[in-house]
Amino acid sequence: MEPVEEPESHEPTSTDSRSFMSRLLKPPKNVDPNPEGETFNVIPPEDRKEAMRILEPGETKIGYLASGIALLFSLLLTVPFMFGPTQTTQTAKKVNGVCPATYELIKGVCTHYVIRQPSYYILPLVVYLIFTLAIFVTVRMKRRVPASFAAMLTGVAFTSTSIAIGAPLLIFGGWLFIRARRIQKFGTAEQKAVTVLAQEQRLERKNNPQASRRDRPTRSARPTKSTPPTGPAVSKRYTPPKPKRKKPPVQPS
Numbered sequence: 001m002e003p004v005e006e007p008e009s010h011e012p013t014s015t016d017s018r019s020f021m022s023r024l025l026k027p028p029k030n031v032d033p034n035p036e037g038e039t040f041n042v043i044p045p046e047d048r049k050e051a052m053r054i055l056e057p058g059e060t061k062i063g064y065l066a067s068g069i070a071l072l073f074s075l076l077l078t079v080p081f082m083f084g085p086t087q088t089t090q091t092a093k094k095v096n097g098v099c100p101a102t103y104e105l106i107k108g109v110c111t112h113y114v115i116r117q118p119s120y121y122i123l124p125l126v127v128y129l130i131f132t133l134a135i136f137v138t139v140r141m142k143r144r145v146p147a148s149f150a151a152m153l154t155g156v157a158f159t160s161t162s163i164a165i166g167a168p169l170l171i172f173g174g175w176l177f178i179r180a181r182r183i184q185k186f187g188t189a190e191q192k193a194v195t196v197l198a199q200e201q202r203l204e205r206k207n208n209p210q211a212s213r214r215d216r217p218t219r220s221a222r223p224t225k226s227t228p229p230t231g232p233a234v235s236k237r238y239t240p241p242k243p244k245r246k247k248p249p250v251q252p253s
Contacts, residue, residue, distance in 0.1 A: 042187035042197075052180045055142040056189070059176065063139030063147055066172045067132055070154050073165050074128030077158075078121040088114045131157055135169075148176035 043051050055063065090112045092100050099110035131154035138147035155169030179189040186197045 042193070043183060044187070048183055048187060052183050053144055055139065055144050055147065055176075059144075059179070060139055060142060062172065063135065063151075066151055066169060067136040067139060069168055070128070070132040070135055070151075070158075073158055074125060074132055077161055077165075078125040078128065081116070081121050082118040082125075084118065086116050088116065090114060127157060128154075144176055144180055148173040148180075151176070 092103055092110045092112070094110060099105050103110040103112045105111075131150065134150040135147065135154060138150050150173075151169045152173035155166035155173065158166035158169065182189045182194050186194050188194060188197070
Protein backbone atom coordinates (compact mmCIF):
# COMPACT_ATOMS: atom_id res chain seq x y z
CA MET A 1 0.00 0.00 0.00
CA GLU A 2 1.59 3.30 -1.17
CA PRO A 3 1.92 6.05 1.41
CA VAL A 4 -0.37 8.97 0.87
CA GLU A 5 1.45 12.26 0.53
CA GLU A 6 0.11 14.92 2.77
CA PRO A 7 -0.43 18.33 1.16
CA GLU A 8 2.14 20.86 2.07
CA SER A 9 0.92 23.56 4.38
CA HIS A 10 1.61 27.06 3.05
CA GLU A 11 2.00 29.25 6.04
CA PRO A 12 1.51 32.91 5.29
CA THR A 13 4.77 34.78 5.39
CA SER A 14 5.24 38.23 6.71
CA THR A 15 5.28 39.61 3.16
CA ASP A 16 2.09 37.79 2.09
CA SER A 17 0.25 38.85 5.22
CA ARG A 18 0.65 42.48 4.32
CA SER A 19 -2.10 43.90 2.23
CA PHE A 20 -1.50 45.52 -1.11
CA MET A 21 -2.34 49.01 0.16
CA SER A 22 0.02 48.71 3.12
CA ARG A 23 2.87 47.67 0.81
CA LEU A 24 2.03 50.55 -1.50
CA LEU A 25 1.74 53.26 1.13
CA LYS A 26 4.40 51.97 3.54
CA PRO A 27 7.36 50.46 1.66
CA PRO A 28 9.58 48.15 3.75
CA LYS A 29 12.76 49.50 5.23
CA ASN A 30 16.27 48.74 3.97
CA VAL A 31 15.11 48.19 0.39
CA ASP A 32 17.48 49.36 -2.31
CA PRO A 33 15.57 51.79 -4.55
CA ASN A 34 18.18 51.30 -7.28
CA PRO A 35 18.87 47.54 -7.42
CA GLU A 36 20.62 47.77 -10.77
CA GLY A 37 23.19 50.17 -9.36
CA GLU A 38 22.68 52.68 -12.16
CA THR A 39 24.53 55.96 -11.76
CA PHE A 40 23.03 59.35 -12.59
CA ASN A 41 24.61 62.68 -13.38
CA VAL A 42 23.63 64.90 -10.47
CA ILE A 43 24.46 68.60 -10.59
CA PRO A 44 26.24 69.87 -7.44
CA PRO A 45 24.21 72.29 -5.29
CA GLU A 46 26.49 75.22 -6.09
CA ASP A 47 25.89 74.81 -9.86
CA ARG A 48 22.13 74.21 -9.77
CA LYS A 49 21.15 77.87 -9.93
CA GLU A 50 22.94 78.33 -13.25
CA ALA A 51 21.53 75.05 -14.60
CA MET A 52 18.01 76.20 -13.75
CA ARG A 53 18.43 79.36 -15.84
CA ILE A 54 19.78 77.71 -19.02
CA LEU A 55 17.78 75.40 -21.29
CA GLU A 56 19.17 71.98 -22.10
CA PRO A 57 19.67 70.86 -25.75
CA GLY A 58 16.54 68.69 -25.68
CA GLU A 59 14.49 71.51 -24.20
CA THR A 60 15.80 73.89 -26.86
CA LYS A 61 14.63 71.60 -29.67
CA ILE A 62 11.17 71.33 -28.13
CA GLY A 63 11.15 75.13 -27.73
CA TYR A 64 11.79 75.60 -31.45
CA LEU A 65 8.96 73.17 -32.16
CA ALA A 66 6.67 75.17 -29.83
CA SER A 67 7.51 78.41 -31.66
CA GLY A 68 6.74 76.71 -34.99
CA ILE A 69 3.37 75.52 -33.64
CA ALA A 70 2.61 79.04 -32.41
CA LEU A 71 3.46 80.48 -35.84
CA LEU A 72 1.23 77.94 -37.57
CA PHE A 73 -1.72 78.70 -35.29
CA SER A 74 -1.17 82.45 -35.70
CA LEU A 75 -1.51 82.18 -39.47
CA LEU A 76 -4.39 79.71 -39.50
CA LEU A 77 -6.51 81.78 -37.11
CA THR A 78 -6.18 85.04 -39.03
CA VAL A 79 -4.89 84.85 -42.63
CA PRO A 80 -7.77 82.75 -44.14
CA PHE A 81 -10.28 85.38 -42.95
CA MET A 82 -8.46 88.39 -44.45
CA PHE A 83 -9.65 87.95 -48.05
CA GLY A 84 -13.15 89.29 -47.56
CA PRO A 85 -15.95 89.86 -45.05
CA THR A 86 -16.70 86.86 -42.83
CA GLN A 87 -19.82 85.98 -40.95
CA THR A 88 -19.69 84.33 -37.55
CA THR A 89 -22.58 82.95 -35.55
CA GLN A 90 -23.05 83.56 -31.84
CA THR A 91 -25.61 81.83 -29.62
CA ALA A 92 -27.04 82.71 -26.22
CA LYS A 93 -29.53 81.34 -23.70
CA LYS A 94 -32.98 82.72 -23.16
CA VAL A 95 -33.54 85.14 -20.28
CA ASN A 96 -37.04 84.78 -18.78
CA GLY A 97 -38.08 82.96 -21.93
CA VAL A 98 -36.94 85.81 -24.22
CA CYS A 99 -33.78 86.10 -26.33
CA PRO A 100 -31.37 88.95 -25.47
CA ALA A 101 -31.27 92.07 -27.58
CA THR A 102 -29.87 91.70 -31.14
CA TYR A 103 -30.52 87.94 -30.95
CA GLU A 104 -33.16 86.15 -33.01
CA LEU A 105 -34.88 82.87 -32.22
CA ILE A 106 -33.92 80.47 -35.02
CA LYS A 107 -34.89 76.80 -34.64
CA GLY A 108 -35.33 77.27 -30.89
CA VAL A 109 -31.86 78.80 -30.40
CA CYS A 110 -31.08 82.48 -29.80
CA THR A 111 -28.79 83.32 -32.71
CA HIS A 112 -26.82 86.43 -33.62
CA TYR A 113 -24.83 86.93 -36.85
CA VAL A 114 -21.69 89.08 -36.81
CA ILE A 115 -20.07 90.29 -40.02
CA ARG A 116 -16.36 91.04 -39.63
CA GLN A 117 -14.17 92.90 -42.10
CA PRO A 118 -10.64 91.74 -43.03
CA SER A 119 -9.12 94.58 -41.02
CA TYR A 120 -10.55 93.01 -37.83
CA TYR A 121 -7.92 90.21 -37.97
CA ILE A 122 -4.87 92.47 -38.36
CA LEU A 123 -4.48 93.20 -34.64
CA PRO A 124 -4.81 89.53 -33.51
CA LEU A 125 -2.26 88.54 -36.16
CA VAL A 126 0.24 91.13 -34.92
CA VAL A 127 -0.25 90.05 -31.28
CA TYR A 128 0.15 86.36 -32.12
CA LEU A 129 3.32 87.03 -34.13
CA ILE A 130 4.85 89.08 -31.29
CA PHE A 131 4.22 86.23 -28.82
CA THR A 132 5.62 83.71 -31.31
CA LEU A 133 8.75 85.81 -31.79
CA ALA A 134 9.13 86.06 -28.00
CA ILE A 135 9.15 82.25 -27.72
CA PHE A 136 11.72 81.92 -30.50
CA VAL A 137 14.05 84.60 -29.11
CA THR A 138 13.97 83.32 -25.50
CA VAL A 139 14.59 79.75 -26.66
CA ARG A 140 17.40 81.00 -28.88
CA MET A 141 18.94 82.72 -25.86
CA LYS A 142 18.38 79.50 -23.84
CA ARG A 143 16.67 81.33 -20.98
CA ARG A 144 14.32 79.02 -19.13
CA VAL A 145 12.07 81.40 -17.20
CA PRO A 146 11.48 83.89 -20.08
CA ALA A 147 10.80 81.02 -22.50
CA SER A 148 8.32 79.42 -20.13
CA PHE A 149 6.62 82.76 -19.46
CA ALA A 150 6.37 83.58 -23.20
CA ALA A 151 4.94 80.13 -24.00
CA MET A 152 2.28 80.38 -21.31
CA LEU A 153 1.28 83.91 -22.39
CA THR A 154 0.93 82.72 -25.99
CA GLY A 155 -1.15 79.75 -24.84
CA VAL A 156 -3.45 82.06 -22.89
CA ALA A 157 -3.85 84.25 -25.98
CA PHE A 158 -4.81 81.24 -28.08
CA THR A 159 -7.30 79.95 -25.51
CA SER A 160 -9.52 82.94 -26.33
CA THR A 161 -10.22 81.13 -29.60
CA SER A 162 -10.01 77.51 -28.44
CA ILE A 163 -8.60 75.74 -25.37
CA ALA A 164 -7.30 72.90 -27.55
CA ILE A 165 -5.12 75.34 -29.51
CA GLY A 166 -3.57 76.97 -26.45
CA ALA A 167 -3.10 73.73 -24.47
CA PRO A 168 0.20 72.60 -26.12
CA LEU A 169 1.92 75.90 -25.33
CA LEU A 170 0.57 75.95 -21.77
CA ILE A 171 1.84 72.41 -21.25
CA PHE A 172 5.27 73.35 -22.64
CA GLY A 173 5.58 76.34 -20.29
CA GLY A 174 4.53 74.30 -17.25
CA TRP A 175 6.90 71.49 -18.23
CA LEU A 176 9.84 73.89 -18.18
CA PHE A 177 8.89 75.07 -14.68
CA ILE A 178 8.63 71.48 -13.41
CA ARG A 179 12.06 70.58 -14.77
CA ALA A 180 13.55 73.67 -13.12
CA ARG A 181 12.03 72.59 -9.81
CA ARG A 182 13.54 69.11 -10.19
CA ILE A 183 16.98 70.54 -10.87
CA GLN A 184 16.71 72.74 -7.79
CA LYS A 185 15.68 69.87 -5.51
CA PHE A 186 17.44 66.79 -6.93
CA GLY A 187 20.14 68.14 -9.26
CA THR A 188 18.66 66.44 -12.32
CA ALA A 189 15.51 66.71 -14.44
CA GLU A 190 15.36 63.08 -15.68
CA GLN A 191 12.25 61.26 -14.49
CA LYS A 192 13.99 57.96 -13.63
CA ALA A 193 16.75 59.67 -11.68
CA VAL A 194 14.26 61.85 -9.81
CA THR A 195 12.20 58.78 -8.85
CA VAL A 196 15.25 56.94 -7.48
CA LEU A 197 16.63 59.96 -5.62
CA ALA A 198 13.25 60.79 -4.09
CA GLN A 199 12.84 57.22 -2.84
CA GLU A 200 16.35 57.26 -1.40
CA GLN A 201 15.58 60.46 0.48
CA ARG A 202 12.35 59.02 1.88
CA LEU A 203 14.10 55.86 3.06
CA GLU A 204 16.91 57.89 4.62
CA ARG A 205 14.44 60.08 6.52
CA LYS A 206 12.50 57.00 7.63
CA ASN A 207 15.51 55.01 8.79
CA ASN A 208 17.36 57.97 10.37
CA PRO A 209 14.73 60.37 11.69
CA GLN A 210 17.17 62.02 14.10
CA ALA A 211 19.68 62.79 11.36
CA SER A 212 16.97 64.25 9.16
CA ARG A 213 15.84 66.48 12.00
CA ARG A 214 19.43 67.54 12.59
CA ASP A 215 19.86 68.48 8.92
CA ARG A 216 16.80 70.70 8.92
CA PRO A 217 17.50 74.41 9.36
CA THR A 218 16.65 75.53 12.84
CA ARG A 219 14.54 78.59 13.29
CA SER A 220 16.16 81.41 15.19
CA ALA A 221 14.63 81.92 18.58
CA ARG A 222 12.57 85.02 18.86
CA PRO A 223 13.85 87.51 21.41
CA THR A 224 11.76 87.43 24.50
CA LYS A 225 10.30 90.69 25.59
CA SER A 226 11.39 91.77 29.05
CA THR A 227 8.53 92.12 31.47
CA PRO A 228 7.92 95.69 32.53
CA PRO A 229 8.65 96.43 36.18
CA THR A 230 5.71 96.45 38.48
CA GLY A 231 4.81 99.49 40.49
CA PRO A 232 4.67 103.15 39.55
CA ALA A 233 6.29 104.11 36.29
CA VAL A 234 9.77 105.51 36.70
CA SER A 235 10.47 108.63 34.69
CA LYS A 236 13.76 108.58 32.79
CA ARG A 237 14.07 112.36 33.02
CA TYR A 238 15.41 113.73 36.33
CA THR A 239 13.64 116.81 37.69
CA PRO A 240 15.33 118.42 40.69
CA PRO A 241 13.03 119.21 43.59
CA LYS A 242 11.88 122.79 44.00
CA PRO A 243 13.56 124.68 46.85
CA LYS A 244 11.39 125.31 49.82
CA ARG A 245 10.57 128.90 50.54
CA LYS A 246 11.63 130.15 53.96
CA LYS A 247 8.99 131.85 56.05
CA PRO A 248 9.90 135.41 56.96
CA PRO A 249 10.69 135.87 60.68
CA VAL A 250 7.96 137.37 62.82
CA GLN A 251 8.94 140.89 63.90
CA PRO A 252 8.14 141.84 67.50
CA SER A 253 5.48 144.55 67.86
